[in-house]
Amino acid sequence: MERRKVGILGATGMVGQRFIQLLNHHPWFEITWLAASDRSAGKTYGEACKWKLDTPLPAKIAAMTVQPNVPEGATGELPKIIFAALDADVARELEPKFAAAGCAVISNSSAFRMVADVPLVVPEVNSDHLSLIETQSWRKESGGYIVTNPNCSAIGLVLALKPLEERFGIESLFVSTMQAVSGAGYPGVPSLDIMGNVVPYIKNEEEKMQEEVGKLLGSLSGNHIEMLDAKVSAHCNRVAVEDGHTECVSIKFKKKATREEILAAWSEFAPLDSAHLPTAPDQPVEYDTAVDRPQPRLDRMRGNGMAATVGRLRECSLLDWKFVVLSHNTIRGAAGAAVLNAEVLALLGKLDPLKKAANSPVAVGA
Numbered sequence: 060m061e062r063r064k065v066g067i068l069g070a071t072g073m074v075g076q077r078f079i080q081l082l083n084h085h086p087w088f089e090i091t092w093l094a095a096s097d098r099s100a101g102k103t104y105g106e107a108c109k110w111k112l113d114t115p116l117p118a119k120i121a122a123m124t125v126q127p128n129v130p131e132g133a134t135g136e137l138p139k140i141i142f143a144a145l146d147a148d149v150a151r152e153l154e155p156k157f158a159a160a161g162c163a164v165i166s167n168s169s170a171f172r173m174v175a176d177v178p179l180v181v182p183e184v185n186s187d188h189l190s191l192i193e194t195q196s197w198r199k200e201s202g203g204y205i206v207t208n209p210n211c212s213a214i215g216l217v218l219a220l221k222p223l224e225e226r227f228g229i230e231s232l233f234v235s236t237m238q239a240v241s242g243a244g245y246p247g248v249p250s251l252d253i254m255g256n257v258v259p260y261i262k263n264e265e266e267k268m269q270e271e272v273g274k275l276l277g278s279l280s281g282n283h284i285e286m287l288d289a290k291v292s293a294h295c296n297r298v299a300v301e302d303g304h305t306e307c308v309s310i311k312f313k314k315k316a317t318r319e320e321i322l323a324a325w326s327e328f329a330p331l332d333s334a335h336l337p338t339a340p341d342q343p344v345e346y347d348t349a350v351d352r353p354q355p356r357l358d359r360m361r362g363n364g365m366a367a368t369v370g371r372l373r374e375c376s377l378l379d380w381k382f383v384v385l386s387h388n389t390i391r392g393a394a395g396a397a398v399l400n401a402e403v404l405a406l407l408g409k410l411d412p413l414k415k416a417a418n419s420p421v422a423v424g425a
């Protein structure tokens with residue numbers, strides 16, 4: 060099968076690099092276009108990028124020329140599928156231009172996540188929300204659209220929550236995070252601030268987690284999302300870990316749940332099983348029975364970095380139950396999440412060819 064051509068906006072950053080790593084040998088997608096800021100445009104990717112991953116920068120990618128960040132400035136053919144890894148302020152300005160130019164913009168940034176007609180999607184959780192693209196003005200005019208994936212901490216959390224919400228209903232939730240430094244991009248948090256230290260503040264993170272969980276676990280009703288009716292309180296902290304966000308969760312259910320029922324909800328959670336998507340993990344939520352797991356260094360690469368690991372399920376004396384969840388922040392929490400969104404869109408016929416709004420059903424899996 061011929062691979063679909065894709066581009067990466069913000070290709071030189073931490074998430075952009077993960078896109079390159081994940082897409083380099085992807086069976087469905089081929090990188091043909093890379094763009095970053097004016098500082099990088101015109102240089103080869105090898106010159107422009109400080110490659111920070113532990114797999115080598117592919118020679119073919121290193122030799123590509125970084126393009127200007129505008130659709131009309133593209134030399135050669137502009138791919139109709141654009142993975143975007145831009146800071147929110149830059150994304151707010153640039154992503155609509157690419158959607159207006161007829162591109163499917165698969166975005167990582169927070170800029171449009173909470174906009175009513177923009178899907179905020181984790182495929183295992185709410186792929187039905189993708190139908191919102193049909194109501195976007197770009198879709199009607201050029202065929203283009205924007206689809207977003209959530210904040211990196213929200214992704215790991217909702218993977219663990221979805222099977223629980225389905226079976227028991229969530230009444231309230233308290234979560235405290237320990238977030239890796241790679242979440243702050245490069246160069247990110249100064250070493251003198253984070254070494255041997257914990258920083259109990261990440262700008263806008265608590266607000267994003269709280270509202271995004273409401274949309275992700277909300278239900279599609281016609282052309283809009285009914286937000287989850289649950290109280291969510293988040294504390295977000297930066298810790299001296301390279302990759303992998305760890306979250307301590309306490310939860311109160313609407314319906315009583317036993318330990319066995321909770322473990323069964325997680326182990327039986329396999330909503331994409333029948334879809335056979337290249338980036339989907341076999342088991343999206345893995346429970347580890349060891350008393351001291353999950354740990355970022357040991358567990359972040361489960362499911363090729365796409366699985367959430369849960370552990371330490373025990374009764375909570377304030378709410379009902381408490382547990383720990385861990386996920387890889389730049390794979391499952393960013394680039395891998397966007398690639399999985401694109402795979403679902405491909406499966407649903409929303410990428411090839413990009414057409415104006417159609418009334419086809421939008422949902423995968425069970």
Ligand SMILES: NC(=O)C1=CN([C@@H]2O[C@H](COP(=O)(O)OP(=O)(O)OC[C@H]3O[C@@H](n4cnc5c(N)ncnc54)[C@H](OP(=O)(O)O)[C@@H]3O)[C@@H](O)[C@H]2O)C=CC1
Nearest residue numbers: 069071072073074095096099144145146168242244245393
């Ligand atoms: N890191 C993570 O764990 C996660 C990050 N995200 C989100 O993904 C996005 C990218 O994050 P991250 O990769 O960490 O950030 P980085 O700071 O590491 O990278 C930013 C990228 O954007 C490019 N850029 C900056 N200004 C412009 C511009 N005006 N036009 C075009 N490109 C520009 C940079 O190019 P140049 O090299 O030329 O400056 C670079 O490629 C952010 O919105 C972030 O919030 C989401 C989930 C997780």
Ligand SMILES: N[C@@H](CC(=O)OP(=O)(O)O)C(=O)O
Nearest residue numbers: 167168169210211238242243
């Ligand atoms: N803020 C997150 C990463 C991130 O960029 O999140 P968002 O995509 O919501 O801006 C972190 O620091 O770990």
